[in-house]
């Protein structure tokens with residue numbers, strides 16, 4: 001875990017003091033809402049349907065127990081006892097009061113957390129692989145690179161008024177758990193024949209109303225100067241990205257208009273100019289940061305074999321744990337998707353329970369996943385049963401990871417001012433309907449957004465659902481065939497939309513047809529769809 | 544068609560409804576502003592105390608005001624998925 | 639327009655800024671629009687005493703790159719930000735290379751002073767010569 005030094009702490013504390021003063025000026029009417037709104041947005045504070053909403057940054061989705069307990073405290077003290085984990089590994093609180101914000105941010109700062117740049121046209125929270133440092137398939141821990149990016153992008157004088165928001169994801173594995181092809185910049189750690197680590201650079205991915213997959217603009221970037229290369233990308237974007245139309249302002253549009261090769265050429269040209277300016281920290285800085293992320297001391301004799309005689313427990317182990325680098329260890333995913341509950345929501349009490357488990361059994365670390373679940377990254381297999389029992393008592397032992405009821409959903413019209421339709425109730429209904437047969441269905445990723453902005457990743461869903469407004473009524477479009485993983489594809493709309501009950505029936509029809517079409521129990525819905533195309537599903541739904 | 548004036552309180556973000564001489568947290572207290580809406584807006588906007596001031600269309604029903612848009616019904620009641628927080632002006636099912 | 643807020647101590651160069659399209663070699667003040675390439679001015683930096691950069695909208699951010707490019711090219715004259723700008727943006731502007739602001743709404747000097755001294759450290763190099771924290775850390779551990 002990264003720990004702040006005096007410099008990091010001083011910067012975060014100064015930010016709290018700055019916002020305290022800005023709020024005071026606004027409350028005294030010394031500044032207008034027009035001037036204040038961008039300031040509160042830069043501190044993650046939106047005005048939503050019912051109240052203010054605060055988005056707190058969870059850099060690369062990593063927390064320790066003290067921080068998770070603070071998030072629970074904030075839920076109790078300033079909100080209504082819960083928070084919502086998001087697809088960008090952050091947490092949102094829905095019932096915030098402007099006048100309480102300065103105290104809240106001071107509480108966060110006391111555990112080395114903040115809400116810097118969680119909104120606005122700037123470089124947002126850097127996201128990463130939730131299994132970092134634990135996954136058996138990893139080349140190297142991506143988080144030191146993400147932390148250096150966090151520092152570099154914090155209050156960047158040139159890149160705080162970009163044409164549009166800017167999202168960066170970093171991963172250290174070929175298995176993409178961070179959706180790097182759907183980010184403005186995706187970075188993948190790669191290794192050359194000499195065993196050196198470099199970065200593969202992808203640019204121009206994104207969702208929203210014009211979803212696009214990112215292009216590789218550099219196969220190998222030396223880690224020693226990746227920050228100056230980022231400066232070059234951001235400068236080309238800041239100068240040439242479109243500003244006449246906010247729907248065309250993301251970097252993906254620029255990359256697409258110029259072509260990836262020409263964009264790459266301009267970046268190289270700019271890089272040649274900025275690299276000599278000494279913008280890159282010495283390797284010792286990356287090494288200093290990396291030392292913080294050293295995994296906890298693991299038990300070299302941890303037993304691999306465990307008692308799986310309890311069938312319910314055994315099923316949870318199969319579905320919700322992943323292979324670990326270290327023998328005798330496992331990575332546990334705690335599902336925040338009990339069927340019928342609100343995807344990604346966790347109560348303050350649940351957060352406290354998970355914090356206790358992390359401290360006691362998991363090297364004091366918790367990760368947030370882009371699928372809105374939580375992870376305990378370093379668990380002795382021998383402790384799994386104890387953990388499972390605690391989770392079960394707290395309603396947190398749902399064994400549905402990557403299955404039909406593990407649905408991603410944005411807040412939709414229940415909370416969001418931009419929404420066209422509710423998304424949570426759709427996710428709830430589908431989860432309840434599909435849970436009984438999900439074991440048979442295998443991996444199936446359903447993702448729901450309440451409007452075209454696509455915060456619920458519907459474009460990357462094996463089955464995606466998009467809420468739209470049809471003559472004042474909530475209406476839902478069905479998309480099939482998307483993926484946000486290493487085999488990324490964008491889902492395609494199947495046909496005309498449905499009302500709330502209609503969309504649930506339509507998804508059931510798609511799934512019934514899949515069951516008759518699949519080549520065998522191992523063929524996922526996505527593979528079947530890729531093999532047979534949209535037609536049979538169209539016929540099942542509309543025929 | 545009747546119109547109501549609504550907004551969110553600067554300090555707390557609370558949803559507010561214009562109730563004739565002051566604001567209320569409850570849709571059921573709202574008083575139609577109809578033709579006076581624009582004048583009221585012109586007076587309240589420069590005060591900079593209420594955010595997202597908007598005039599919305601509602602229907603008068605035997606049970607009280609019913610905003611025409613789902614969005615405004617959600618604002619009047621609260622999130623439909625948290626009936627435990629529902630405000631009393633409209634039943635949650637009415638969203 | 640309000641008054642110009644200046645961080646320079648030399649006398650103000652008051653010549654009117656001419657649009658880039660009308661600029662003649664030897665001219666001492668020029669106005670750069672957001673979509674104009676700051677690098678076109680590089681051959682003229684010796685003659686120029688003031689470069690005004692426009693911010694017609696709050697969302698406009700290209701001027702930050704323009705200013706930084708001009709400083710990176712060695713320009714030491716005044717770079718003035720002109721347009722829709724608020725006091726809370728001052729530290730970004732200054733770090734990017736501006737040393738004067740002509741905003742639409744007046745800047746309260748007391749707030750400006752606090753804004754400019756707010757952050758005791760910076761994470762990245764810019765044009766103001768401040769050492770980023772990685773350099774301070776390096777020195778502390780050396």
Ligand code: HEM
Nearest residue numbers: 086087088206207208209250409410411416418453454455
């Ligand atoms: C509640 C207030 C929210 C607002 C106002 C909001 C607004 C937006 C907007 C306008 C976009 C489209 C950006 C574009 O295409 O240029 C967007 C995209 C996105 N948002 Fe949100 N969002 C909100 C909540 C969330 C939540 C809760 C999540 C996570 C569950 C989220 C994650 C994302 C993601 C992943 C994208 C698409 C990726 C991309 O930017 O390309 N947002 N959001």
Ligand code: SF4
Nearest residue numbers: 410416419450451455
């Ligand atoms: S997708 Fe639309 S409705 Fe959902 S959170 Fe994003 S902006 Fe709101």
